[in-house]
Amino acid sequence: MSLLDVFLEIEIPKTENLKLFNATALSDFPFAKIGVNYLGFPVILISSKFDQTHLSQKNIKLKYIELTHNLECKVSENGKSKIDNFSVIVFKNNEETLQNYFLGIALSLLNSISKKPTQREVFETFKNFVEIFRSLTETPTKTIQGLWAELILIEQSKNPETLINYWHNIPEEKFDFNADSEKIEVKSSSNLERVHIFTAEQLNPPINCQVIIASIFTKQVSNGLTILDLLDKIEKRLTDIELREKIFRIVSKTLGNNFEQTAKIKYDYEIAKNSLRFYQHQDIAKVEKINIPNKVSEVKFKSDLTLVKSTDLTKLLVSGQLYKGI
Structure with a gap:
């Protein structure tokens, strides 16, 4: 009980x-x-x-x-x-x-x-x-849609504790999940198109880093799941006390003083989990780092992933824990 x-x-x-x-x-x-x-x-x-x-x-x-x-x-x-x-x-x-x-x-x-x-x-x-x-x-630090998408990735993962361990401590970090050489960036779309906004840093990581983009469709509906519903599903699979505290801390910091209103917003769970696809950063069209002048920073752009081949994570040659936990 x-x-x-x-x-x-x-x-x-x-x-x-x-x-x-x-x-x-x-x-x-x-x-x-x-x-x-x-x-x-x-x-x-x-x-x-x-x-x-x-x-x-x-x-x-x-x-x-x-x-x-x-x-x-x-x-x-x-x-x-x-x-x-x-x-x-x-x-x-x-x-x-x-x-x-x-x-x-x-x-x-x-x-x-x-x-x-x-x-x-x-x-x-x-x-x-x-x-x-x-x-x-306090002031919210991220959209409810972005947080919901990150939580659905955790909820759908084989090992949610691994993902929470590498989840950003502050929502403003460049990558949503960061394990040094392995990184995951979650992108959501409410119009059911795989067109996402990226920063130049997200698609131009250091040579020894692999970035996986998790693309998810997030359609707002009246009979879907809220942030708190997803949190409840994730909690039942957690045993580590510190990770339980971490997920509550990030959710609270992200929603801020909009908590009471945004906690009631629902998204379609079936569409989200069935639309989840993974892409390697090398396969996505981007502004190459070499084309960005030295004094230009915070470059952002849209990239269309519709025709990009998704990645089977089980076939990735990786040695770290993050990708194995998805």
Whole structure:
């Protein structure tokens, strides 16, 4: 049962008290409970060893979350009430898909905490958690279509953990996936034509580098999959805690303050996965580096891949892990 399933079974308190929660203990995490406040918001409560760390730390209020250390709470569990002190994270939204996103990040947080954490350990672990949600107040760094296309490549891959490991830490990097001599650049098309915009650097890599272009059709529809749907499919195949945190961090940073609106946009899953093709950079028409003057930079151009022969990655003579993971 997922954290969302557990959360949805908890009855909302009828008393208008922000320090009163109905909660359920989490068997896998003896130090934590999942709860709900009277507004229907999901709450994570964490018990920790008192070490006075909270005295030097400020509580945090962001658009989507509130984080309070050493908060005295009244928790009702299985019909019995108890007053105790917890570190409390409240997610301030009633949208179920967004709540599931929050709880997915919370699960990564809980997995990275020891069974008997100190206040200091909890605070240090919270830092990454807070930064993920702080990103949701900032300017978006990439289009929703571009991010969706990158996620569909990860979701369709043989080894999503390998791809996430080499995924760009910041969306502005030149290549979407970079393993030094092996690189992947994802290009999407909403008009179902394989005409994409490239930078000169993407198709003119160093001699010892191979760049694979992943071309995907992304058609917006009313009954497709959202970013969060793809994220959910990918998560189920991940075991590495750090990679789980990385994918949440990149998604949050990419969507920024458009998160709530763009997280609802859907694209056709079948068209995307059936249209996925791979191309070697050597086969694509481009502006050759030798034709670019020394003082000219950031050269961009469109190139048509319609008549370019796609590449069978299983026949590529490569020794690295990135292409083997696709």
